[in-house]
Amino acid sequence: MIGVEEQSGVIRTLVADDQAVVRTAFVNLLNTQEDIEIVGEAADGVEAVRVAAETRPDLALLDIRMPHKNGIEAAREILSGSGGATKVLMLTTFGLDEYVYDALAAGAAGFLLKDATFPELLHAVRVVAAGNALLSPEITKRVIGEFVHARASRLPVHCAGELTTREAEVLILIARGLSNAEIASRLTITDHTVKTHINRLFAKLELRDRAQAVIAAYELGLVRAGDRTE
Known part of the structure; x- marks a missing residue:
């Protein structure tokens, strides 16, 4: 979850x-x-x-x-x-x-x-x-992976270019279901730094919460259905 x-x-x-x-x-x-x-x-x-x-x-x-x-x-x-x-x-x-x-x-x-x-x-x-x-993982795979690309994207593609490399990495890991602590461990940074990156990318993409962040990651093509989480 x-x-x-x-x-x-x-x-x-x-x-x-x-x-x-x-x-x-x-x-x-x-x-x-x-x-x-x-x-x-x-x-x-x-x-x-x-x-x-x-x-x-x-x-x-x-x-x-x-x-x-x-x-x-x-x-x-x-x-x-x-x-x-x-x-x-x-x-x-x-x-x-x-x-x-x-x-x-x-x-x-x-x-x-x-x-x-x-x-x-x-x-x-x-x-x-x-x-x-x-x-649930089932919803993430079935819905976002299949429907986002079948609809007009809510976010223009150029929005991905507004993110720093690190912010894009954090967004990808959010979409793959990792918690802040897990993201910090994966990227070898502090929890505080993770929160800073999340706040910034949320502001840039005008996101309300992590659910919308998952959708954004798929809409921007940063994550695709079937991608491995390792």
Whole structure:
């Protein structure tokens, strides 16, 4: 998984799903955790945006397929309205590549199928709430590797030339799933230096988080599907 550092403190969470039984199940499960507090529920995308604006949650757990406004549109508005303070974790019963790509492009930091185990869900909530990306290797390979080149690139190719050699190296390693500590070890530099490079490349490419960094690495051709991680 990309992103292994978890949130400390109580995670104020919004759960949005149009299926009442599913929504209640998620709420009840998450409420069993001392570090997670449910601050709102929503049955559709419009309600999710409204409740998020009222409660300012740390994390919004959104179903992709909802009436009136789908989860991707809701995610985009929630992220914009909170200035990125609210993190978004997407849930769906559908493993369609296009939905995953669109969710990440909208700014979602994590994506899980609804058949994920309870421990996997808890881990995802904590990782995404901490501001990290959580993408399974399967999603990284299938979605970003296949769909980025099939669509018009969000980033002009010349953007790659704006990165220093070291920044490009760091971006490649982020796309391959390495943590900051692993990047530091691989490049024989300090954690602080890694963070400096990440901040600079994020600013140059106008990236919000590591999920978008993965997409950017593929869009710029720095990483391709099937590349080895060694």
